[in-house]
Amino acid sequence: MKLILTTDVQNLGAPGDIVEVKDGYGRNYLLPRNYAIVATRGAEKQVEQIRRAQKARQIRDLGHAKEVANQIGQLSVTVTAKAAGDSGRLFGSVTPAQVVEAVKKAGGPALDRHAIEIPEQIKSVGTHPVSVRLHPEVTAQVQVAVVAS
Structure with missing residues (x-):
């Protein structure tokens, strides 16, 4: 299952990352908790917006x-x-x-x-x-x- 992360998920990735995970992990854990969204063409265009919003809230360095x-x-x-x-x-x-x-x-x-x-x-x-x-x-x-x- 191909997903776009919306928040930082430990041992998986940062917001805006496109990740490939097992169907059960994505469907039962990441999606219900709003840690990720399904990667579609429209959602992939939102990746940059997600990264900008996260960068504004994130610690700089x-x-x-x-x-x-x-x-x-x-x-x-x-x-x-x-x-x-x-x-x-x-x-x-x-x-x-x-x-x-x-x-x-x-x-x-x-x-x-x-x-x-x-x-x-x-x-x-x-x-x-x-x-x-x-x-x-x-x-x-x-x-x-x-x-x-």
Whole structure:
């Protein structure tokens, strides 16, 4: 199956890349999550538009990624979540979108939620480590403080 990637997919390619994948992987994983679109003649014309849009949001280079990583590492990021009683457990879990919003509120840069890597679900109040993949060679660590509302 021939697809055009719309976001960065680890071990596969960058946005705008035309890739050949197995039918099941494309149909069951990439297409439902909007990581790719089917490569047609019309869609191939959109490749340049996808690349331009991604380049505008992307970290410019390795030096810029390291600079942003230092900036993110110095932030005090707090996420407010609904707690379930005195035990400190949450009703849900903290999502990457909530982390992106908290980083932005703390004065950090606008990040892509797909770049946020939460090692295990955050389901309790406290401080938790979260990784932010800024560049293939640069990953920033940020401590996210989860407080009950």
